[in-house]
Amino acid sequence: MKILLIDNASLTPVNSALCCEPKTGEFAKELQALGNEVTMYGQIVESENIHAFNIQENGINVVGHHRRKLKIFNYILLYLLIIPQIFKSDFIYIFYPSAFKYISILCFIFNKPYGLYVRGEMGLKNGVSSFIYKKAYKVFTVTDYFTTLINSLSKSNIAETIRPMINLNEKDIMPVNKKNISGIFKVLFLARLEEDKGVKEILYAIYKLKKMDYNLKLILVGDGGYKKEAMHIIDKLDISDFVELKGAIYDIDKVKNMYLDSNVYILPTYHEGFPRTLYEAMIFGTPIITTFVGGIPYLMRDKFNCVQIKVKSVESIVNALIYSINNHEKMLDYAKNAQTTVKPIINSTRLSHAEALHNAIHNI
Known part of the structure; x- marks a missing residue:
């Protein structure tokens, strides 16, 4: 399965490498270990907040574009440049909400299955988000509150609360x-x-x-x-x-x-x-x-x-x-x-985020 992964944090350049937040990187690495081919997509931003996970060094594909000064032009370009990546992928997984949330609309237009990882409350209840939930293949959330809300808005059982993305049990x-x-x-x-x-x-x-x-x-x-x-x-x-x-x-x-x-x-x-x-x-x-x-x-x-x-x-x-x-x-x-x-939330018998996503999409 070719998975296009879109985090809601930027890619950080370190020397000649691109890095991301460690928990996101480990999640992508586990997805690959389960037999998927993962490509991360995002904007490259010079930052003091240097992410510690070297994406390419861990065998994960990455497509990044440097942030432009003009914000509107920057995001128009990022949305246009992702279209070829959408067509190359079997499944698009979006960390939500973020400035990239409308990529889900592109997926809907191009008839590409997408999923959401909802871990923030901004814009969670508006009409656009409700539409995005309804058209998603699968939604994972960080709390039962988000799961209940999304299932109510989408009038389905599309959302599910996952085990936290921490390497602790x-x-x-x-x-x-x-x-x-x-x-x-x-x-x-x-x-x-x-x-x-x-x-x-x-x-x-x-x-x-x-x-x-x-x-x-x-x-x-x-x-x-x-x-x-x-x-x-x-x-x-x-x-x-x-x-x-x-x-x-x-x-x-x-x-x-x-x-x-x-x-x-x-x-x-x-x-x-x-x-x-x-x-x-x-x-x-x-x-x-x-x-x-x-x-x-x-x-x-x-x-x-x-x-x-x-x-x-x-x-x-x-x-x-x-x-x-x-x-x-x-x-x-x-x-x-x-x-x-x-204790029951971090129980080691629960599927990890990567395992839950892999199982949910393996029939696509």
Whole structure:
């Protein structure tokens, strides 16, 4: 089966190679191991956020086009250049939503079967999306909320919730972190450094907590377009002694140690599907503070397996962190409940994303 894979992230040039986000790369690699021929398509963007998965080095085809300065012209060209790739492929798989979502319309026009991997909430309920769901061959989602919604909009059972795209299962669940809080209270943020992840709000919250004489440290793990602005805010607020910038970390053992060494994991995101990092925090026993957006509230429950914060609210973050510091035992109980929540979701008997897609399309 020739599969054309269209991620919703750009391709990053590293020397003479093209790289992508590691989880997407591993997904493509597993699809190939199952007997498919995979080609990744996207725009090439120079970025500080260097993706770590070398596509060609892993035997995967890639077709990329450098981003043009004029945005409208750029996407018109990308849509025109993908047409030959659509005709060469047996199945087109689109990470949704993204600027490439209308490729599904081209597939419909050219009578090519396509599928969707829905992992974000932007535009999920509009008329165009409903049409795209109805014409899709298969839809996989990251949360039961998206699955139920799409099946309702398409009036079918086309959507299915898949196992998370993480290389972890129930055997990786760690004892709940009982780290002593008598010293520095460590707050972990692990995500893309983008404004809509709530980076600004958490930095201002740390500033307020510093003024209130709380002894804590924010560990920012990740890279992204908001990094320079984050550094500017850190300097402006004079909180560099309370914030540690780690950059992007992809090694799973190092990631695990970041969770194990932290008192809480915080995600003040504005919108989401269901983030991989929440699964990781649950698996590694780190108490969670998060906003309830997208698919998050359909798995997380305030004061049961996490602490809820409001979107774009510095005061909400401040209050949640003070609560976490003053209610350490309760936070550990929430973390234990979170592990009960996540265990059946990551069960190793469930098909991986690649296996589920391969099985769904093998008769095309």
